[in-house]
Amino acid sequence: MIDFYYWPTPNGWKVSIMLEETGLQYRMVPVNIGKGDQFKPEFMAISPNNRMPAIVDHDAPDGPLPVFESGAILLHLAEKSARFMPTDRVGQKETMEWLFWQVGNLGPMAGQLSHFVNYAEGEHAYSKQRYANEYNRCLGVLERRLTAREWIVGDAYSIADIIAWPWVLIARPLGQPLDEFPNVSRWRDAIKQRPAVQRGVDLGKELRRTGPRSDEERRMLFNQTARSVAEQVRQ
Ligand SMILES: N[C@@H](CCC(=O)N[C@@H](CS)C(=O)NCC(=O)O)C(=O)O
Known part of the structure; x- marks a missing residue:
């Protein structure tokens, strides 16, 4: 059995999709990041990065194994299931x-862009444009990669696709309708058709927030510093 620490967001979907794709047995443990569950000592x-998924x-084989960071989790699950990972060197x-590319480029740029699109009030035009450009650049990288190839690596759907897809799924609300990226658009639609992907995205949808974040949620999530996290953990 796998305990899956999760909240329904693009970063969470990377792992919910992988778990659904592999059919591995898991139970979902909600981590309500707006309420501060990510700071609980357990x-x-x-x-240790106070982020889900984990x-x-x-x-x-050697007893209960904790894994954090989506890339490390997908590698672990690919190894465990012997699926969604090429066998050649x-x-x-x-x-x-492409895993490192996602966790170092597409994910953080899309995540920061999402913050500026959804939460930053006032004069943040420069910052928002900076992340919009970087997200757009990353989509261009993916577009070139997917020209004349169906999947990101080799000739099969793999964890390289699974990890990149959730932050492309929400391109439109991030202000990028994908019109300039026909190959990314085709790839996004093909993955969206997969029943396991649909189940992964639907996991915990009843937990999803409706309406704007409350002041309490904003206090939990934004302006985190080393000291504020240490204080949260001590509470
Ligand atoms: N690099 C991490 C990113 C995970 C991440 O940013 N998770 C966010 C939700 S989308 C989170 O747990 N936020 C809690 C917080 O900000 O305190 C991964 O790929 O696993």
């Missing part, structure tokens, strides 16, 4: 490259 022991694999190397 969660921080699993995910898992604990209770069936790992070049394919494995390319999968690593």
Whole structure:
């Protein structure tokens, strides 16, 4: 059994989709990030970066194994299930490259853009444009990669696709309708058709927020510093 620490957001969907794709047995443990569950000591022991997703694999060979960071989690699950990872060395190397690309480029840029689109009030035009440009640049990188190839690595759907897809799913609300990226658009639609992907995105949808974030949620999520996190953990 796998405990899956989750809240329905693009970063959470990377892992809910992988769990649904592999059919591995899991139970979802909600981490309400607006209420501060990410600062609970028992969660921080699993995910020291106070971010979900995270898992604990209770069936790992050496006993319960905690894993944080979506890229590390997908690698662990690919290894465990022997699925969605090429078996040749070049394919494995390319999968690593695109996993690191997602967690170091597409994800953070889209995440910051989402913050400026959804939450920043006042005069933030420069910052918003900076992240919009970087997100757009990342979509261009993906567009070139997907020209004349169906999937990001090799000739099969893999964890390289699974990790990149959720932040492309929400391109339109981030202000990028994908008109200039026909290959990304085709790839996004093909993945969206997969039943496991639909189940992954639907996981915990009843938990999803409706309406704007409350002041309390904003206090929890924004303006985090080393000291504020240490104080939250001590409470
Ligand atoms: N690099 C991380 C990003 C995870 C992340 O940013 N998670 C956000 C939700 S989308 C979170 O848990 N936020 C809690 C907080 O900001 O305190 C990954 O890919 O796993």
